[in-house]
Amino acid sequence: MTRAGERGAALAWPALGLAACVLLPWYALQDGLGSLGWARELWNSEESGAAFALGLSLGRWWLLPTIACLFAAAITALLPLPRARRGTLLALCGAAGIACFVAQALGIGLRGWTADWLTGLFGELDGRQFGIGAGGAVAGIACVGIVASGLALRGAFGGDAFVAGAVAAVIASIVLFTAWPILRILVQAFQNGDGAFVPSLLLERLSAPKIWTLRCLLGGGRCGVAWNTLFLAVCCGVGTTALGLAFALIATRTGFRYKRTLRVLTVLPIITPPFVIGLALILVFGRSGLVNQFLEWAFAVPPTRWIYGFQGVFLAQLFAFTPVAFLVLIGVVEGVSPTLEEASQTLRADRWATFTTVSLPLMKPGLANAFLVGFIESIADFGNPIVLGGDYRVLSTEIYFAVVGAQLDYGRAAALGLLLLAFALGAFFLQRRIVGTGSYATISGKGDAGLPTPLPAAARRVAMAVALPWAAITALLYGFAFLGGVVKVWGRDYTLTLEHYVKAFAVEHGANGLIWSGAAWHSFWTTVKLAAVAAPLTALLGLLAAWLLVRQRFAGRAALEFATMLSFAVPGTVIGVAYVFAFNVPPLEITGSALIIVLCFIFRNMPVGVRAGMAAMSQIDRSLDEASATLRGRAPQTLAFVVLPLLRPAIVGSLIYGFVRAVTTVSAVVFLVTAEYELATTYIILRVINGDYGLAVAYSCALIALMLVAILAIQLAVGDRRLGRRAGPTQGARA
Amino acid sequence: MKIAPLAAIVAASTALASLASPAHAQGTVNVYCSVQVEWCTAIATEFQKATGVRVAITQKGSGETIAQMKAEAQNPKGDVWFGGTGDPHLQAAEENLTEPYKSPKLAELHPWAVKQSNDSSGKTVGIYAGALGFGLNTELLAKKNVPLPACWADLLKPNLKGEIQMANPNSSGTAYVAIATLVQVMGENQAFDFLKKMHVNVNAYTRSGTAPMKAVARGETAVSISFVHDGVTEALAGFPVKTATPCEGTGYEIGSMSIIKGARNLANARKFYDWALTPAAQQLGAQAKQFQVPSNKATPVPDNAPKLTSMKLIDYDFAKYGKSAERRRLIARWDAEVGGLPKQ
Known part of the structure; x- marks a missing residue:
């Protein structure tokens, strides 16, 4: 880059930050930026003033150091300096800016100093701050950008400003919206009821026999909640991975005729609002359910309650999470290059030997990732244990009831949350150990790679035998659930009716056009809007993080990888409460807004995008990146024109997942919704609590239809990747 | 660095900032509502009709509501907590999350509802049993x-x-x-x-x-x-x-109502509180197919509701067992x- 160009680039961030300090109100406005009334008050109002005015004439002196740092960075950018020195100075200015920014934001709140020792040190402060608004946000982002560009000038991140900026953006956003709220709540594990810090409390809370007892093995009594959770999670991880693999193999490696149907069936559970499967399971397998009624009628077997407890939760989780495993695995199974398999067969290995010694080992990263996702989904799952758990306790429900139940004990909830995190951490490191450092790259730049080998007969039979009955039961459950929306009283009065749909989705012709008079419309449109905003951002951030983790080498990579998984491992309820705790008071006061819901969606659902992206990317040979670099493609170009097109399955996966999870999440957003921003799932759950299953199921079916449409739209918009492989007879019908 | 990414960032942050605009108008009251949803909606519309004050209602179970109030204690977002079983209301009173208020309507209530108010030094009152x-x-x-x-x-x-x-x-x-x-x-x-x-x-x-x-x-x-x-x-x-x-x-349980400490719309909160104790407000429960016994003596009780008078009720000691x-x-x-x- 030329000297002038370098200077211009270095100037961009400070200029942006300074502009925000002049042109945008620093604090959040009560009525938002939409009305533009703030523009007239930028220089004379304490509430909607810009940072310069606030700092110089309105008594907010604590904003000045940050502005000074931005100014210093701008001057550094303009001075004629050698590249490395400019970089060092910029990084220092940016870091100082961040420090000043954070210090004033945390130190001064709604009622002056936020801590007693600050008051003691500096005396009473005559002044207060509201939450950070547009000006403050842009200035903060600019400081982070300055640090990144400074480090890049010094030669870090391969000297690439884009990579530096991306790393900074990912780290900053994860620190702010994952680590900070979670740490805020976990600290409470060490605090007693009055907020005093008592470290020994954690030990006391975690050593309770209720958590660790092994009475169930000794006969009599129940096991501790920790063992229950672990056992369930391991079963669920293994089960979903096996089923997911079976489906992925059938979808890509066999001539099975109903692949499309199969694919829709595997996607169905993922787009189902959480309680539907549980309820359908009860209505089919419950004591008064179809199966038991039939057994009693035909063989006089007395109806039992076997569905409640471990079995029921395990079954429901298998139905719910196999699709996630499938989504993680399908890209990987497709990606295994036929070249190696053909090579193996050329060396006289039969299909079975090829499958077990070549194909399966190459899928190892995918299998390990699928297991990890299944394991973590299971320990964080809340909806199924609550409906089907009976007496079987797991950590997620235990935490929920520590927060909202009669105990109201945040300390205990936080301690159990820590335990859950520890399990997630354990699984994460185990997964890394298993995948190890081997190379799994099979997608390279070399042209035709041959035809995918059909599955060996034995493997095919096993896959079919596992997958088909499962698909049949899924179909049965959904048929039954759909029925719930069109009959008078589900499970009781099977007179056909459309009244539930009319109640939810009525549209009338009024004087001024259509009137959306149905009870569900308000929450429906809110959900669609927020999910549509959140999904692309989720996918973008997830894949960016995956690309950084797989392709870039920088210090703290493992820590970043773990941090991306953090929000996934913590149950939704804890996240919800943590968000309220962290974002209800300045500096970031965003509770009651749509923003907090969108952020919660993004950072809760990003991990799957990261996992899918990493699994897919570890298959793409680095030589493709290098080829791009040789042709003078810089990092953004390589990402956009080489990596992203090859990542299409992962993009589709994470977009779909981001959208679908945003539409179906309950526990995380229960504390974040308000009357204005009510979501479909919270509305549905209220109907269920009220016993109004008809409307709930009707609404769920409408949501399922919506999500199917969205999934098809995403598939069409992003498209398939073309791998330069011939389509063989077994490859025919790809969904 | 290029202008395009910067512009994109600015556009994105302004768009996100515009999402971050909590509703705020004069003459509102924010109600955390722990009864069934139709009941909550009916209360919101009827109070709005009767007084012109806009009601922003958030429906949540009583456990979830008190958890939220605790999390929000430094900067409360709600004004009134309507309904839900009495114990968490007493607990909120004990933890100083709610504000005492003596409504002029207290005289019209059943003794058990007044006792609930006395037990909590005026911080909560019975609205149904x-x-x-x-x-x-x-x-x-x-x-x-x-x-x-x-x-x-x-x-x-x-x-x-x-x-x-x-x-x-x-x-x-x-x-x-x-x-x-x-x-x-x-x-x-x-x-x-x-x-x-x-x-x-x-x-x-x-x-x-x-x-x-x-x-x-x-x-x-x-x-x-x-x-x-x-x-x-x-x-x-x-x-x-x-x-x-x-x-x-x-x-029995006494469904209760409390004013949240630090309520931003205290005057409207009190107006709502008084209104919620009138027969006109209390009969909305039965209309929403909820059959608890209302606390105002003059509220009509539907026929299919369980009658407290036909049961053998103990003298439940809420003060002792609510601690x-x-x-x-x-x-x-x-x-x-x-x-x-x-x-x-």
């Missing part, structure tokens, strides 16, 4: 040839083995009311003896307080220990559910002596 009892699936009991249980003692009979469901007091206020009731009816040691003996007949201690009644409705269990007004709702939905209140005497320490002690004892027992 509901008795504890049994939910019974008549079809299942008939099939098993078991007469409908009418007394606590009936729950120990061997013909109900594995047929009773009750909630777990660790998580459910309803179950705690049941234990506190038994303690007051029988004396503490006898009550725990009773619970231990009943354990063989219990098939599950559910996490949620309303779950057992739903299980009764769907035929998953024959008997539940629940609030009887929930049974009326299920019966109206078409399920074979009957309710009974035990002959030895039973306890956190007593609650923790009884729950710990239940855990040690009953909850951990092996099945069979």
